[in-house]
Amino acid sequence: MNKSIKKVVIANLKMNGSLSFYDDYLKGLKNGLHDIDNIDVGLCVPYPYLAQAQSILNGSNISWGSQNIAKFENGPYTGEVSATMLNDFGVQYVIVGHSERATAYCESNENIADKFNAIKKYNMTPVLCVGENLIEREAGIMEKVVASQIEAIIKCYGVEIFSDSIIAYEPIWAIGTDMAASPEQTNHMCSYIRKLINQDELNEVKNLKIVYGGSLNSENAVQLFGLKSVDGGLIGRAAINIEEFIKICQSAQTFET
Ligand code: 13P
Numbered sequence: 001m002n003k004s005i006k007k008v009v010i011a012n013l014k015m016n017g018s019l020s021f022y023d024d025y026l027k028g029l030k031n032g033l034h035d036i037d038n039i040d041v042g043l044c045v046p047y048p049y050l051a052q053a054q055s056i057l058n059g060s061n062i063s064w065g066s067q068n069i070a071k072f073e074n075g076p077y078t079g080e081v082s083a084t085m086l087n088d089f090g091v092q093y094v095i096v097g098h099s100e101r102a103t104a105y106c107e108s109n110e111n112i113a114d115k116f117n118a119i120k121k122y123n124m125t126p127v128l129c130v131g132e133n134l135i136e137r138e139a140g141i142m143e144k145v146v147a148s149q150i151e152a153i154i155k156c157y158g159v160e161i162f163s164d165s166i167i168a169y170e171p172i173w174a175i176g177t178d179m180a181a182s183p184e185q186t187n188h189m190c191s192y193i194r195k196l197i198n199q200d201e202l203n204e205v206k207n208l209k210i211v212y213g214g215s216l217n218s219e220n221a222v223q224l225f226g227l228k229s230v231d232g233g234l235i236g237r238a239a240i241n242i243e244e245f246i247k248i249c250q251s252a253q254t255f256e257t
Contacts, residue, residue, distance in 0.1 A: 001193055005025040007252040008040040008166060008209050009231035010093055010127060011239030012067060014100070022049045025242060026056040032246045037061055039232070039252045042093040043239075044127070047081055050089040056089065065093030065127070068101060071114035083122035094119045095234075097149065098129045099172045109152030114219060117157050120165070127166045127234060128153070129213065130193070134173040142171070143192055150196060162197050168234040169193060174214025176236065182224050186212050190229035218247035225255050 017025065022045065033041060044065040045053050053064035070080035086094065096119060097112040112128070119126040130149040132142040146169070153161065168191045174181050181189070190210045198204045212224050213234030224230055232252055239245045 004208065005209060006038060006040050007236075007255055008023045008042065008211060009249050010042040010044060010065070010095075010166070010168075010211070010232070010234050012044050012095055012098070012213070012236050013046065013239060014067070014236060016240055017046065017049065019052070020051070022052050023056075026053055028242045029245065030042055030057060030060045030062060031181070032242060033062060033249060034060070036196055036249060036253055039249060041249055042127075044095050050086070050091065051232060054090045063092035065091050065124070067095045067098065068239060069094050069096065069106050069115050069118055071111060071118055073118070083118045083124070084126060087122050091124055093125050093166070095127045095129065095168075098206055099131060099175065109149055110156065112149075113153040113156040116153050116165075117161065120161055125164060125166060127168055127211075129168045129170045129234070131169055131171040131174075131214070134169075137171065137173060142189065146189065147196055148194060150193065157198060159199075161207060162208050164208075166209045166231075167197075168213045170210045170213035170234060172214075176215070178215050180215040180217075180220050180224070181212065183227055186224055187227045187229050187236055190227070194229065203207075216248065218244050218251065221248045221251040222254070225252050226240065 042063045042065050044067050057064055066086055070077055070082045074082055086133050096115045101107055116126050130146045132145040136142055136145045158188055171181050193210050209231035211232040216233045216235050217238040
């Protein structure tokens, strides 16, 4: 099992903030987390603030990242941002397949697979979001849904592409609802995902982290991070508040092995 790896805590700041917000936020976090070194922390900011994140966080123990990427390398793709552009700004983490994008912009699983490949090709860490909606959960087909999201990538690029990657189990019904998945539901799905990827038990995919996202906050973090199957978290609303985000990081630190 994958238990000697560091927990990872990633903030998805979504479409929030401003120049002055990020100035305070990035400096405050750098200061507030300066003595944390046994977990990995990443901040996925909107594209326009990547340069600011790079200039303030460079040399700190916090990495930064984006919330999307183009699947193409360059060319006539108005409004898109490529992997090499993200490389220019020192990006480490790239969120891909977030349900808010998949729903609003009709992203197919194949499109997400190509984006995942672009991230790996340029040595960044994909944070692949997978998860079922409420109807799918009530129908009991959450494993099938998550399997099809992951298998689309395996089919195009092989299972090895998941080495040095992060998969976030983010049930859609738990995002933005204050209704986090229970520890049992989280444990079940995160264990399922790990088994799905590591079907060849003798040849486990290296350094794959599986994290939970969806209404994670400082109150439920300890319980969720304490699960053996959970390597960390992807946090939306609770990450907007620095003190709250620091508390979540401190909870993860407790479980570092
Ligand atoms: P919330 O933490 O606001 O529910 O959002 C989770 C999320 O979508 C992280 O990617």
